[in-house]
Amino acid sequence: MAKIKNQEIGRRDFLKILGIGSAAALLPSCKDKKENTLSVVEPFSEESLGNMTYRINPSTGDKVSILGYGCMRWPLLENPEPGKSVVDQEQVNKLIDYALAHGVNYFDTAPVYCQGWSETATGIALKRHPRNTYFIATKMSNTRDFSFQAALKMYNRSFEALQTDYIDYYLLHSVGGGKGLETLQQRFFDNGLLDFLLKERKKGKIRNLGFSYHGDVAVFDYLLSLHGEVKWDFVQIQMNYLDWKHAKTINPSNTNAEYLYGELSKRGIPVVIMEPLLGGRLANVPSHVAEHFVSRTPGRSIASWAFRFVGSYPGVLCALSGMTYMEHLQDNLRTFSPLEPLTEDDMKYLAGISDILSKHPIIPCVDCKYCMPCPYGLDIPAIFLHYNKCVNEGNIISDTSDDNYKKARRAFLIGYDRSVPKLRQADHCIKCGECVSSCPQRIRIPREMEKIHHYVESLKVTQ
C-alpha cells in the first residue's frame, strides 16, 4: 500500500480525505497538489514487520509492549444517538484486534475519556480476547467531586465498564493540576482514597498502582517522596523530544521531561509515556522542519522520530499513542517492531530540531479535550488546531503589505469557518475560566482566545 505524506495535510485530515485503507488507489492523483515537498513513506506491509519490542515491569514481571494503546482518541460517531455511546465501536474492535494481533498488549483508558464512553468501548473490544493477553490501565479521574463516595462509584464503574475483575495498571489521574498540593490533598488524602487504593492493590484488584502527572512539580516531588511507603509501581509522565528540555521554554510553569524522567529512573520506577507525539503536533511540524526530517530518513514517517526518541530511554515501560486510525497504528507498529533506538548523533539532531520548534509560535494544545465541553459552547481544541495549522503553513500574517497577506487571510478565515462553527469561535469566549484548571498543558485558554479573536478581527476589517 502506497502511503504519501503531505506536510500540509495533517495525519488525520489526510485520512479523512482519502478514507482509511483505500488510500492506495487514490494517491497518485493528489500528488504535487501543493508545491510543498511530499515525503514518500515506504509502503506498509505486514510481512516486513519484525517482532514488537517488549519491556519488563520489574515489580510484576509483566512483559509490556513498548507501544501502548491510548484510548483517549477513539474514532467517534458522526451522529451518535442521544444517551448512547459516541464511540465508533466497530472501528474500535477492528483497531484493537489488529493491535493485539501485532503484539500491542497495553491499553490505557480513563472514566472521562471520549465523553465518558472510552472504558465501555475498550471493554467491549477487549472482552472478545482472553484476559491474560493484555493489560488494562485506567484511572481515578475525580477532578471535580472529591468525596470518597463519588470516587468509589467511579472506581467500581471502571470494573463494570471494562468487564473485568482486576485492573493491571491503576493511576491517580492527572495530579498536579488545580491548586497543586492543596488539590492533591483533597482528592486523595483527606478522603482516605489513597489508603483505599493501596488496600485494593493488596487484594489484587489493582496489580500496579501509579499516577499520571501534569503541572505543579511540587506535587510530583511530594508523591515521589512517598515512594518509600507507597511504592509506586509506575508513573506516567508527558515526555517527548520537545518537552525534554523545552517544556519550561514553552510554559514557565511546566517542568522539563528530562527532570521528571531522571527522578523516576533514579528510583528505578518504570515510566509510562504520554503525549510522545504531542497530540500529533510532532507529526505536523512546519514545512521546513519536515523537509529536514525527510532528507535525513527518507521512507520513514515524521512521527516515527518522536516515538523512537522516547523508546530509546531504557526506563520507559511503554509509550502511549492515541491511534484513531489504522494508518496511525500501522505506522507505529513499523516504528516499534522492533524499536530501533536513536544513535547519539540522532539525539543531537533532535535536540537541534526541538530548539527550532520551541521558538515556533504555536499554541501548545494537544487536543486532549480535557477542557471540553466549554459551558458556552466554544470548541476550544478545534480553534487551537486551526490556528496552529495556519501557523505551520505560514498563514498567520499581520503585515497587510506582505505579498502573501491576501492568500493567508483567505486561508485563515475560510478554514476557520470550516473547522469551527461561527457560534463556537473565539469571539464567544466570556473568560469564565472554567477550562483553565482542566488544561494539562496549562494553556491560558481565555487569553489565547482573546488573542485569536483580535487576530480574526484584524483580518476581517482589512478587506
Next chain:
Amino acid sequence: MLRKIRVVMASVLFLLCLMLFLDFTGFFATYFGWIAKIQLVPAILAVNLVVVVLLLLLTFLFGRVYCSIVCPLGVFQDIISRVGSKIRGHRPAFKYMKELKWLRYSFLLLFVVTLIAGIPAVYTLIEPYSSFGRMANALFAPLYQWGNNALAYLAERLDSYAFYRSEVIFKGVTTLIVALVTIVLLFVLAGRKGRIYCNSICPVGTLLGLVSKVALFRPVLDISKCTSCHMCAKRCKSSCIDVESGKIDYSRCVVCFDCIESCKFGALEYKFAFGKKTQPLKSQDGLSRREFLAVSSLMAGSVALNAQNKVDGGLAAIEDKIAPERKISIVPPGAKSIKNLSDHCTACQLCVSACPNDVLRPSDSLERFMQPESSYEKGFCRPECNKCSQVCPTGAITPLAVEDKVSTHIGHAVWVEKNCLPVADGVSCGLCANRCPVGAISMVQIEGATQGLKRPVVDQEKCIGCGACEYLCPARPFSAIYVEGNDVHIVK
C-alpha cells in the same frame, strides 16, 4: 440578426442581474451593481433623473427594448416560455388579443397612487424588478448556495480555499410565499400567454407603452407582402399583431424581433416609422388577479446541556437566539430613517442577498411589507461592511462610506437585567463590553452583589446600534442586551 443581438444582450444582463442576487462574495455587487440601478422603478424611487430620462429616450427611439433586454422579469418570462416549449417539443402558438386597457391603466394608477401615498405593500407587489428580486433571493439563492456548499465540501476535502460554505438561512415567510405565488403565476401566464403580465399588469410596461406608441423605430407590417399566414401573430408573445387589420399595437410590443424572424415573406421590417398612426384596440374584461397570504412563524430548537458528571470532550448544545420584540425596527446605516427607507424601497431584496453578515431580512409587517430590517441573531452589522448601501438601486439605503459607519447611530442598546449572566447565574461576564466596537459599554459593580460581579452600562451617546453586543451575548435564547432602532439615524 436583430433578434440574436437582443437574445445575447438580454442573456448577459439577465445572468449578471441574477448573480447580483445569488453571489454572496460581494464580487458582482461591486462590479455589476449598476444593473439594478438602471431598472426603471428603482431609478424613479432614487429620483435618478438621468436614468429615467435615458430609459424614456431609449423607448422613444427603439420602442420597449427595455422590457426585452433590461428587465430581468421580462427576460425571465421569455426563459420560462422557451423552456416550456423545449419540454413540450413545440413553440407555444400565441394569437392576437385585444388590449386589456382598463386593467392596464388601473394597475398603473394603483402603482402611482400607492407610490405617492407610501404603501409599499401594494406597489412593490406589482412592480417587475422587485418581483424578480424576491424570487431570486427567496427561491434561487438557496439553491445556488446549496450548490456552492457542495463544491465547498469537495474543496474542503481537497484542502482548497476556492469555495467556502455559505449558511442558508430562512429569512422570512412573507417573502417566501410572495415569491412562490409570483413564480407559479409567472409559469402559468408566461407559458401560455407570453408577456401578458407585461402588457396587462406591469406598470412599467404600461408607462413605457405610452412612449413606445410613438417610437421612432418600430416593426412595420407591409400589407402588400403579407399573405395572412399568421406566423408572426403566433410567434408574438405580446399578442399585439392583428394580422386581419394589419395593425400592430406598439404600446404592447416589446420589440423582440421574433415576428420579423418568423415572416418568410419579408412582410415585417424594423424601420424608422415616426408619425405612422397606430390604433390600439378596445378591450373589456379583466383577466388575472394576485393573491397572497401572510403567515408568520418562529423557528426555534435545541436542547440544554446537563452537566452533572464532567467528562472530557463533546460540545455544549447552543440554543438558537430568538429576536427580541423591538419597538422600533432597525434599518441599516445609510437608510437615514425608517421613513426614507419606506419611501424609496421596492423590496427587491438585493440588500438582503448582499448582506454578508446575515443581518438583513425582509420585514413581515404590513406597513413595511418585505422591506429590509436588521436583526442580530446570526451576526451583527460589522464595521467594515457597507454592502447594502453599495447595492441599493433606489436610494432607500444611500451610499455610506465605511469610515462614516461608526458615526451613524442606527439604534441603541438596551440592557435586560433578568437575562444577564452575572444576575441570572452569578457568573462574571462582560463580553458585550469587550466586544463593543465603539467602546460604548462599560461594566459597573452590581449593587450589593458578592464577588464583585459587574453589569453593563451603555453610553447612549456612543452606541451606534451595530448589534455586536446582542449577537455575542451568551444569554440564550434571549440576549441580555439588545438593540432598539432609531426612527431617524443620528449622525455625529
